[in-house]
Amino acid sequence: MTRSTAELSLRERIGQINQRLKGWEAVEWVDGAPRVTDVLRREVDRWGGIGAIYGVLRADPWSQVRWSNGIPPERSAEAYEAVQEVVRTRGSGLPTLFVEEVPHGLMALGGTTLPVNLALGAGMDVDLVEALGAQVAAEARARGTHVALVSGLDVLRDPRWGRAEECFSEDPALAALLMEATVRGMQGRGTHGRIADDRIAVVAKHLAGQGAGIGGRNGSGAPIGGRELGEIHLRPAYVAALAGVAGFMAAYNDIDGIPCSANADLLTGVLREDWGWEGIVMADGTAVDRLRDSTPDPASAAALAITAGVDLSLWDEAFTHVEEAVERGLLDQALVTRAADRVLALKRRVGLLEEAPEYAVADPARCHPPREFLELVRRAAVQSCVLVHDDDALPLRASAVVAVIGPNADDLDAQLGDYTPPRPADDPQASTVRSALEARHGIGNIRYAQGTSHRSGLPGDAAEQVAAALSGTDAAVVVLGGTSRRSYDDEFADNGAVDGPAPDTTNGEGVDLSRLALPEAQLDLLRAARAAVPVVIAVLIDGRPRPLGPLVALSDALIVAPFPGPGGGSAIVDVLASGVGGGLLPATFPASDGVLPVAHDERLETARGYVDARHPAGSLLGSGAPAVSVTLRPDSVTLTSEALRDGGSATLTADLVNDSDRTASLAVPLYGRRHELGIRPRRRSLLAVERVRVAAGSTTAVGFTLGLDELGSWASGRPVAAPVEVVAWTDPSHDPPPDALVVRVTDEEGRTGWEH
Incomplete structure (x- = not known):
């Protein structure tokens, strides 16, 4: 179990970065038992192992898996183990990662289905999203799943796009809050190392700019500049990286002509060199094969993707030409090793390379949702x-x-x-x-x-x-x-x-x-x-x-x-x-x-x-008949950019009055308009949001803490302190009302650059 890539042949390393199989083709449920197919055996024999297998449990019309022919929830770990036994004994001895779709609940028979991400965006409840993530992770891991493919990075910029439902919001701040909560819930708080046996590794998708496709067409190009990319589309990814997300999935689209799965500036420059993130980058399904429109042949496509920073393919034929790419001098063998090392690092994070690994952390009792999970799902639906x-x-x-x-x-x-x-x-x-x-x-x-x-x-x-x-x-x-x-x-x-x-x-x-x-x-x-x-x-x-x-x-x-x-x-x-x-x-x-x-x-x-x-x-975003009245206390705050950079913050307070005869639970957004010298402002952005309960006939206060994330510039894809004047308000109107508050971030000389 402790083998390293140095002990693997080139072909075995290529096997570790391949994820070609559709899992429902690798194992079948026949006469009440799992049966491994020759499709799996051939693939393992070809590469001396396999890095990851997608969708062993996937059930839907595409997989043609139904309740009549699919893997029962309580037998999932048994099916996984049958696959793992073939991978271990016929290959290099390295176990495989089991990867499943978890867009709004585990996409398997009996998986608990949550409201879609856009519905969670309507609730604006960070704590609830984190709690749901923990329950989903426990359910998936109880079946033996190691890696969850989780939507949430896409920011909804064109509602013509069919995948709008997978986005949390059109606002990057709200998307970031809920993406971060999802990662914390599913992987555990502060998890940059070993992921616990009741949590699951997250591959967040999709990176990046897919929500800005031309005309709302799926996978179309995102003709946006660097500032738009950073301010809108990278913000959810940055907070996920900071939370220790195990992986990112490179999107189908291009950004200004460069396909995401071949974008070295994005996958290596931003993720690894600028953010210091360590993890795997997975290509979206057949995304590397789609590079054929910008490369002459499959080997060139694979070389382009791996050089850019893709570590693990998804159903791509191009990755079967990696050895050819090395032989032709298109790809440095060291980059194949780099990708394989990252896949093995993920296997360590989920405990697969320990001396006595639990290949399938099976808990049949947990394969059916407990009452507290269903109550959380009910709350999410109401919100x-x-x-x-x-x-x-x-x-x-x-x-x-x-x-x-x-x-x-x-x-x-x-x-x-x-x-x-x-x-x-x-x-x-x-x-x-x-x-x-x-x-x-x-x-x-x-x-x-x-x-x-x-x-x-x-x-x-x-x-x-x-x-x-x-x-x-x-x-x-x-x-x-x-x-x-x-x-x-x-x-x-x-x-x-x-x-x-x-x-x-x-x-x-x-x-x-x-x-x-x-x-x-x-x-x-x-x-x-x-x-x-x-x-x-x-x-x-x-x-x-x-x-x-x-x-x-x-x-x-x-x-x-x-x-x-x-x-x-x-x-x-x-x-x-x-x-x-x-x-x-x-x-x-x-x-x-x-x-x-x-x-x-x-x-x-x-x-x-x-x-x-x-x-x-x-x-507008944030519209809805309010259950209580919200009044922002008159207060203006000033702090220096140096203080903001060092962890300083400003706090604004709103008073909530509930005149009704019932307790109200509501989201309270704080909007803002940034005035930064030389930059045309956005009409408004979401600065912060708090979910609050207000008892019947009572008044309560809610505080908004504005730190670097809320007041900094996101032009580079991560927050940077800079002099700015931010007008803040809580009314859902598009423009600041006359009584809007002002938060100033000044330079060392006490100036924002916005003085008259």
Whole structure:
């Protein structure tokens, strides 16, 4: 187990940096037992081992793994061990890493599905995200998984992108807070060495700039400059590196023409030389093969990626040509050794190279979520629900007769998001809006009709069914939006993305949209409800920002819930019953199609509007009907850049008043506008956010501590102290109000460069 790369042949070292297998092709579940395939044996024999195996447990339409043919949760470690035995005995003796997708919960049969990242962004609850990360890690590690591929680095800059749901926010500060919390939760706090047996190594994805792709097209280029890259897209990665994240995944896209998986300035210059980070860089699936558009052959592509800093491939044919690249003088053999050393270092971090390693840390009892885990997931779902507006329509009387209509009213799969395993048929936590309303109001008081699909109207008598459901009811709950549903009949690209896309899928990888407005068929349901029922409540369940204007105009209340997970129905009905939302918009929702970009932190000169759309931003990040009033105490603070660099900070305090008769839990954002000499300011940025509970009829105070992360310049991708004047406020308006506070960071002579 203690073998080093010096003892390995070149071919064995190449085996350690390969991750070519799709795990569901390496082991099958046959007659109640795992059976290793010849595919695995051939691969191990070819390279004398294998560094990592992806997706042994993956269950979804691409893998064609279902409950009928997949690995049962409590037998996962047994399947892993069967694979590990072949790797150990037929190769160099080095064990393999087991790598699984964990975008919002383990993507395996019985894996606990969380609300998507965009939903967690709406909750803005750092502590909850960390606690969820710890539970997800424990569940995955109990099955024997070593490495989790975790979304969170992408910053949502164009909602046309199908993977918007995988982003925490359009704001880099919020994305960074939640990415850092995820790493701390999953790997453990302060973990730069050995990762405990109830935690898991994280490979954070994707690095970098994927959320800024041209036109919101998946994998398209990010034509951005160095300042935009640093301020927006590197910030979540920097805090993850600081937290000791085990790895980064290089993204598909290019940055100003340089593919991320061949970008030495990014993967070596930024990560290792500037940040001092140590870990592995994994290529995204088939990303090295895609370098063929900028290299003459596979060997050249592999050489380019390894030289830039990629250590581990993912399904790439190009990495089978590494030996050829060395022989042709395209690649220094020392760089192959460097990459293999990093893979072995990760194996040490998870305990695989110890004298008596636990190859599969199996705990069958922990393969099913404990009650405290499910409670955390429920809280996350509640906090993901944003009450955008309410014209005294809520709370909804428990005795009301309610029509619930729309494509997402009774579609559990539409609540889950992309990269989700098939659900068990008897999931006690599952609820749709329809089922949750029936539980609260009684089945006899609920009238249901689907009315339309996600893309178009339904044939037949759908209109008559909607009219019948609306007739004689007190209120209508119209549940609209999109879905990332994948079908076992869909066609998939070579990396598992939906290829087509599927007929009724509107979100997810490979499902980018040119138009964000909801289809007219969905809006017609709102119009029908408005004409027939005295109270109309619109609910939008979706994984991307959409124009909300028509929904606001046609409803008395509007709830937005980014794919809230299996318990999303109950969470939404909680808002209907209480009249209190749990979260705030995690991104800016555009006023209409064709006005992008509209991020709340666009620079001042870009927000002039169009002749036919004077106000492009419809609903800003942070919008939502407030449960309490928030007042920032009048105070101005000054500190020097030297003090900021040495750990100094400024504290601003807000008073929260809850006049209602119930305890309120809410996120309180602090916005700011930086004035730095010679730099055009952004309209506003998120400086800090705190999640607070305020008892009924009481007042409480919340403090915002602003240090180097909050007040420093992120132009280089890490915070640097510089003279600046920051205007701060808590009102969700786009511009600073007259009573906004000022925080000054001065030079040694007491100047910010912003004096009149």
